[in-house]
Each structure stands twice: as structure tokens, then as C-alpha cells.
Amino acid sequence: MANILASDINTIRQKVTDVLGPGSTSFGYGQTVYSSAITSGTIIQKSQWDAVRYDIVNSYIHQTGNIPSAIIVSTTDTVDDDASGAYQNYDYFGDLLRNNRFDVATGQFGISAIDSKTTSSTWNTNAESVITLTFASADEGRYFFNSGGAIRISSTLLGGTSSQANAWTNLLNAVGEQDFTGDLVAANGYYTLTDSYQTYFSRAASTPYSANLYQLKAKCDVADNSAGTAVQVDIKIELSDSYVDLGAPAPGDLVDGTLTITAEELKATGTLQPTGDPFTVNGPNSYSMSAISLT
Numbered sequence: 001m002a003n004i005l006a007s008d009i010n011t012i013r014q015k016v017t018d019v020l021g022p023g024s025t026s027f028g029y030g031q032t033v034y035s036s037a038i039t040s041g042t043i044i045q046k047s048q049w050d051a052v053r054y055d056i057v058n059s060y061i062h063q064t065g066n067i068p069s070a071i072i073v074s075t076t077d078t079v080d081d082d083a084s085g086a087y088q089n090y091d092y093f094g095d096l097l098r099n100n101r102f103d104v105a106t107g108q109f110g111i112s113a114i115d116s117k118t119t120s121s122t123w124n125t126n127a128e129s130v131i132t133l134t135f136a137s138a139d140e141g142r143y144f145f146n147s148g149g150a151i152r153i154s155s156t157l158l159g160g161t162s163s164q165a166n167a168w169t170n171l172l173n174a175v176g177e178q179d180f181t182g183d184l185v186a187a188n189g190y191y192t193l194t195d196s197y198q199t200y201f202s203r204a205a206s207t208p209y210s211a212n213l214y215q216l217k218a219k220c221d222v223a224d225n226s227a228g229t230a231v232q233v234d235i236k237i238e239l240s241d242s243y244v245d246l247g248a249p250a251p252g253d254l255v256d257g258t259l260t261i262t263a264e265e266l267k268a269t270g271t272l273q274p275t276g277d278p279f280t281v282n283g284p285n286s287y288s289m290s291a292i293s294l295t
Helices: 006-020 046-064 086-099 138-146 163-175
Strands: 109-119 126-134 150-158 178-180 198-204 212-220 232-241 258-268 286-289
Touching: 006 046, 006 086, 046 086, 109 126, 109 286, 126 150, 126 258, 150 163, 150 232, 163 198, 163 212, 163 232, 178 212, 232 258, 258 286
Parallel strands: none
Antiparallel strands: 109 258, 126 232, 126 286, 150 178, 150 258, 198 212, 212 232
């Protein structure tokens, strides 16, 4: 067993504060961290272990909704690198929090409406709307998506009478709600954005209408957002109807009914221990959503 140095606990602390604090790129919730770096050569106090534990607790609650089994150090403890001690315990949580940093637990986020657009006009080729979100700064954008923030899109078609409308109704019901996130596991998310549209979700209708395609696409205001430098994101909702319903009864190949496209914001919330301060993340400074265009 070896004694724990200030540099050892500072390494663990950095793992956790990269997640909870300002961080960089895909790390950082932008919250005030409770712990401070420990000066080399000093005796590590219980209060300093406790401060790191609070940062672990706050990050873990945000990600899971539960209190972690992070050891509470006693004033009589001599902490070393024993497998059952606080050092290895905290190091385990530091790695866990980093790996799961995009997770947000139920109860640790709120949902609010952005906008909703509706049309009852008929169409037979394409229907689309674009949502533009603008952040006050690139850091605000990082904090929003890093802490599990998302833009949720849903689309419905009601009251249609044509075969085409029925196919679209079934497709949109099957698609349900889809989130645009920052999670790096996603094929296309906030950190993979460029200044050209990329498809982050796509689903075709069932046969024989498999040429009909529902797609969600996104782009940003920088050529490469891998470092999280974008302040504007555009999300396009596109319903592409390439199936031609020849000889169908009126209204023929037209898609009728009421098409509605809805956008919602999912934003992190919560309370930080032991201060009781709110877990505060700013969403986009502004939103705009275009009317549904039809062809």
C-alpha cells in the first residue's frame, strides 16, 4: 500500500471537474465545482476529500438520479491505495462519470415547448420546416448538449383520406419523438456537425410506400464543430414523398390531412450539494421555426 499524494487526488479531482465544471469540447456542464486543487506537500484534509466527493455526488445524481456509493472519509482514516479505500473508490467514479457524461436522469431535466407549425394544405412531393437555435456563446452550446440537453422533434398527420396520407400517418406514428443530442455515440450529433446538412435520423415508410422518407438533418455555423465552437444550429425536418400513387381515387396521389411539426427543448436542471445552488444550464438564446413549406 502506498500513501496518497496531493497529485493523486488532484488527478481524480480533475477527472470529475472536467465533467461538472467548464471542461472543454465535449466535457463540461458549466457548473461551479465544490473542490479546489490541493497544494503539493500538504496533508490532505477530510474536508478536501469531502469536497471531491460532493463533486462526484453532483455529477452522479445528474447522470443517474441516485446517490453514489462514494466513501465518506473519517477524520481518523489514513487513506492509501487499498482497493477498499476512498482513493480507488473515487477514481472509479471519476472514470465512470467521464464515460457517461452525456447521460441525464429522469427528474434532472425539464421539457419546454419551442414551437409548432401546422398546415392542412395538400402536397405530393415534399414537406419541410427548419428550426434555428442560437446560443449566446459556444460555451453555452457545449454546456447545453454536454449536460444531456436535446432538441426533440415530433411530427403527426391527422385526418387524411388518401392512401398516401395513410402511409404517412403510419410512418410518423412509428417515428414518434426523436432527439438531437451531443452524445458522441450518436452517428451524427452536435459535435459531428459541419456547415452542410447531415442526416441524423431517417426512416422509410412500409412497402409499397418505401420510397417515402422522413429525415431529420442538422448543420451549424462552423465548418467543423468537433471542438464545440458553433453558436447556431439549424435542424431541418424533411418529409420526402417519392412514391407515385397512379390511378388512386380522389384525392389521388396527394397527401391530405393536417400535418403538424413540433419542437421541444430538453434542458438540465437540479440542485447542487451541499450548497443547494441550482444546477443551471442556459438553453439557446433564441429559436425560430419556419412555416411548413410544401411542394
